[in-house]
Every structure is written in C-alpha cells, then in structure tokens.
Amino acid sequence: MVTDTPPGMEIKTKQNGLPPFSVAAQWPRTAMNEQQWNIAGQRWAILRQVYPQEAQAWVEAAICHQKCGNHDTAESLLRTAMEQFPRHAGVAAAQIRHALICGKMEQADQLARAARDMFQRNLQVLHASAQAAQYCGKMEEALALNAQARTLFPEEPQAWEQYAELAMAAEDWPLALKRWAEVRVRFPKIATGYERAAVAANHLGDDRLARQLKAAREFGHQWLESLHQQNPLPAEEMKAPARSSFFSFVDLVLTKAKMNLKSEASQNxxxxxxxxxxxxxxxxxxxxxxxxxxxxxxxxxxxxxxxxxxxxxxxxxxxxxxxxxxxxxxxxxxxxxxxxxxxxxxxxxxxxxxxxxxxxxxxxxxxxxxxxxxxxxxxxxxxxxxxxxxxxxxxxxxxxxxxxxxxxxxxxxxxxxxxxxxxxxxxxxxxxxxxxxxxxxxxxxxxxxxxxxxxxxxxxxxxxxxxxxxxxxxxxxxxxxxxxxxxxxxxxxxxxxx
Structure with missing residues (x-):
C-alpha cells in the first residue's frame, strides 16, 4: 500500500485545486528513473484517479508493468485507455510497441496500419509503425515510414535516431556511422549520437574512432569533425604527424575550456x-x-x-x-x-x-x-x-x-x-x-x-x-x-x- 503523495498534492487538494499534471507526473517518473517499476506503477495508479482525463497516466503505467513482466496488466491498461481516449495517438503507438514486446508481430502490424489510417501525420505513430515494419522484416517499408517522419518532423531527434538505428539493425556499420554523424550535426547534445556511433565503430574494429566518439560526447561534435578534417583517411591508412596531433590536443583543450565557461555562466x-x-x-x-x-x-x-x-x-x-x-x-x-x-x-x-x-x-x-x-x-x-x-x-x-x-x-x-x-x-x-x-x-x-x-x-x-x-x-x-x-x-x- 502506497501512502506517499506527490509534493504539494495534499495541500492543493484541500484548497479544491490540483497542481498541473506535468508537475504531478514527476512523482512517478522519479521512481521510473530509479528503475523502481513497482512503485512507479502504484503512483501512476493514484494519478489516474486524480487526473482521469490524462491518457499519459495510462500509457506510462503500462510501461511500468511491462518492465515488471506483467504484460497482461499492461495490455489491459492500454486497451482501457484506447476505449477512453480513442483519438489519442500516444495510446495507439503504445499499443503497437506493446505487441512488439510480447512478440505478436502480426497484431503489431495490424495495429500500426489502423493507427496510420486514424493518425496520418503523427510522429509517434509513424515511429512505432516503422518499428513494427522492421521487426516484421519489412525494411523497405520501415525506411519509407521513417523517411515520412523525417520529412514531416525534421526538427525532432526521434525520427533521425531511428534512421540510424535501422542501419544498425541491418548491420551496415559504415552507413550507421554516416547516419549517426548526421544526428550529431543536427542534435549535438543528444548522447545517443555519440554512444551508438561508438558501438558501430567497435563493430568495424576501429577502437580509436570509438574512443574519439566517447570523448566527443563531452567535448562536442565540432572537435570530432575537426579531427576528421585533419585525418580524412580511414583508420587503417591514417598516419597523422605529431604536428597534427599537437594541434588536435590544443583544440580539444580550448573546446573543453570554452564549454566549461558556458556551463559555469549558465548556472548563475x-x-x-x-x-x-x-x-x-x-x-x-x-x-x-x-x-x-x-x-x-x-x-x-x-x-x-x-x-x-x-x-x-x-x-x-x-x-x-x-x-x-x-x-x-x-x-x-x-x-x-x-x-x-x-x-x-x-x-x-x-x-x-x-x-x-x-x-x-x-x-x-x-x-x-x-x-x-x-x-x-x-x-x-x-x-x-x-x-x-x-x-x-x-x-x-x-x-x-x-x-x-x-x-x-x-x-x-x-x-x-x-x-x-x-x-x-x-x-x-x-x-x-x-x-x-x-x-x-x-x-x-x-x-x-x-x-x-x-x-x-x-x-x-x-x-x-x-x-x-x-x-x-x-x-x-x-x-x-x-x-x-x-x-x-x-x-x-x-x-x-x-
């Protein structure tokens, strides 16, 4: 039995008012960040009673039950959510992903087609549909759906990350590196652009590039690109002179110092x-x-x-x-x-x-x-x-x-x-x-x-x-x-x- 309540919830309820859902939702999300899935699921259950109009409370509760292995409970929550919120794209996308987690590929494919008919220009639905197509072995369809998402939502990192992940799934590591490079240029603060690219570099046997990518996560993609400009040859052909290495080191020091200054100033x-x-x-x-x-x-x-x-x-x-x-x-x-x-x-x-x-x-x-x-x-x-x-x-x-x-x-x-x-x-x-x-x-x-x-x-x-x-x-x-x-x-x- 959970007795704790979101900070400020009790006081505001007595005043016949509630905090915004976005504020209250931090309560269960804190438990999710700490991977306390049972506690998070119980907290979402409380918020569903307090905020019955919020579909996200059902979707994220289903995720918690998935993590605990309670797939039947998660499916029941999503089914009920779809009945209450039939026009909510997030619920439809969550249903597709749940079917994939449970290994129900045909059901996921059917749900994806139905969702696209209902939500033709929605990023979550297109992203989940591309996942369903990928898991069903339809890579061309997955790429087409992802291309549609990138065209409609060019400023959203989710679609571009999936674009690179599709190359990873196909084990086309050079193509994956190229796509992750595009992710870093568009979204330099997204950690996956560096971490997943490092995985691709390791698969290619380029440990040096993998180390550079891990460092670039902290020091910025500009530094990484400058290394590539100085050393445009593949790793096995690259023999950078000491002079180039020295200037790369100096550039790295200056880049990190500049980033520290900006970070220090932004905190005040x-x-x-x-x-x-x-x-x-x-x-x-x-x-x-x-x-x-x-x-x-x-x-x-x-x-x-x-x-x-x-x-x-x-x-x-x-x-x-x-x-x-x-x-x-x-x-x-x-x-x-x-x-x-x-x-x-x-x-x-x-x-x-x-x-x-x-x-x-x-x-x-x-x-x-x-x-x-x-x-x-x-x-x-x-x-x-x-x-x-x-x-x-x-x-x-x-x-x-x-x-x-x-x-x-x-x-x-x-x-x-x-x-x-x-x-x-x-x-x-x-x-x-x-x-x-x-x-x-x-x-x-x-x-x-x-x-x-x-x-x-x-x-x-x-x-x-x-x-x-x-x-x-x-x-x-x-x-x-x-x-x-x-x-x-x-x-x-x-x-x-x-």
Missing part, C-alpha cells in the same frame, strides 16, 4: 557578470580592511592594491582549481586515451578566459583614478606571458603531484594564503629594507606583482633583468614538468584509482 542568474563581481567583491574586502580600517598606504593605494590583487587572484584561483583536476578526471581518463596534462590545462585556459575581463576592468579603473594608459603599458604583454608561463608550470606541477600524494591538495590553500602575505600584495616594495629586497624578489609571485606595478602605478618600464630571470626560471620549470608528464603518462591511470 547574472551569468558572465559574476566573473567581474567576484574579483570586485574580493578586492573591496581587502581595501576596506587595509586601506580604510588599518589606514595603510597613501595616495594611489587603491590602485597599488588592485594591481597586486588582480594578478595574484589569477595565480591563486588557477593553481587551486588545477590541483585536483587529474584525480577528478579519472573517469574520462579510463574511457578515452588522453594525456593527463589535458586536465590541468583545461582549468588554466578556463581561468584565463575569465581573467581577460578582469584585466580590462582593472585598466578602466586605473583610467578613472587618473592613471591613464602610457607607452609603458606596452610592457604588459611580456609580463603577462611570463606570468602565464609561471601559472602553467606551477598548476601542472601541483596537479602532477596530487595523484601520488593526495594530502598535497589540502596544503595548497594554506600555501596560497602564505604567498598572499609574502608577495607584497598589501605593502609597497619601498617599505622593505633595501638589504632584503633582492631576497624578497626571489619569490616569483612577488617579482611578477612588482612588474605589474612598475608599468601601471609607477609608469615606468618593467625591471627587465628581474623579468628575464623569472622568464628563464618559469620556462625551465615548465620543461621539467612536461618531461615529468611524458615519463608518468602511463602511470597516472593506475595511480588515480588507488
């Missing part, structure tokens, strides 16, 4: 504005504490503070988000042959995309506080690229260590906080005793913040010698990290599962 009401609001709030807190409460600095202290905080926040956020990226990506690593370097690089470029807007906001602020652009701002480009090299080297190094020593991930935030107070973010370089300044600038983060302040606040050229040594050190560190990834490439998939 203010969307892309949060990329500006978040650092603005962060900087406001520190200015209130150090500038207004502690009365640190003097003229242009706010500009001095922001030119330190903005680059430092870019460094800190990227390193923290990248640190656990390889461990977080272990599922994909075991599905697709990807370099572990892929995962931290996605986080790096994802944060780079947001940081460009923050730098633009910083430039506008400097103009407002009477620090307009000068020729010295040209020094931003070399500083920026050295800074980016430092971020890539540090982020990839930490991400490489974490799978082997998981505790490092917990130390990263503390280390970042330590750097915040040891890199001159809040205090001018001039306040440090001259004897200690060289040692202070050995800290690469302090060095890079000093360079930004030279061009933006002091309006002078960067300290080229200091910047050069930093560029050399960051480049050597990056080479060391890349060699480490190359050496440990085959070890990561095993380590991340331990």
């Amino acid at each position: 009401y203010l969307r892309y504005l949060w990329w500006l609001i978040d650092p603005l709030l962060y900087m406001t807190v520190f200015y209130i504490f150090f500038g207004l409460i502690l009365h640190r600095g003097g003229d242009n202290y706010l500009a001095y503070l922001l030119t330190g905080l903005v680059p430092f926040q870019w460094f800190s956020k990227t390193v923290q988000q990248s640190s656990n990226s390889i461990v977080a990506g272990k599922g994909l690593m075991h599905q697709v042959r990807l370099s572990p370097l892929f995962f931290p690089l996605v986080s790096i470029f994802q944060n780079l995309g947001k940081q460009m807007l923050v730098f633009i906001m910083l430039a506008l602020f400097l103009i407002l506080v009477d620090l307009p652009p000068t020729v010295y701002w040209l020094g931003f480009l070399p500083i920026f690229f050295v800074h980016l090299t430092l971020i890539v080297a540090t982020s990839c190094l930490v991400a490489m260590i974490v799978p082997f020593i998981r505790d490092v991930a917990y130390l990263v935030p503390t280390a970042i906080q330590f750097l915040l107070f040891c890199s001159g973010v809040f205090i001018p370089l001039e306040s440090i005793p001259e004897a200690w300044r060289v040692l202070f600038l050995v800290n690469p983060v302090a060095n890079i913040l000093h360079q930004y302040r030279l061009i933006f606040v002091h309006q002078s050229w960067p300290a080229w010698e200091l910047l050069g040594w930093l560029a050399l050190g960051a480049s050597l560190a990056l080479v060391f990290v890349l060699l480490g990834y190359r050496r440990l490439k085959s070890t990561f998939p095993r380590v991340v599962l331990e």
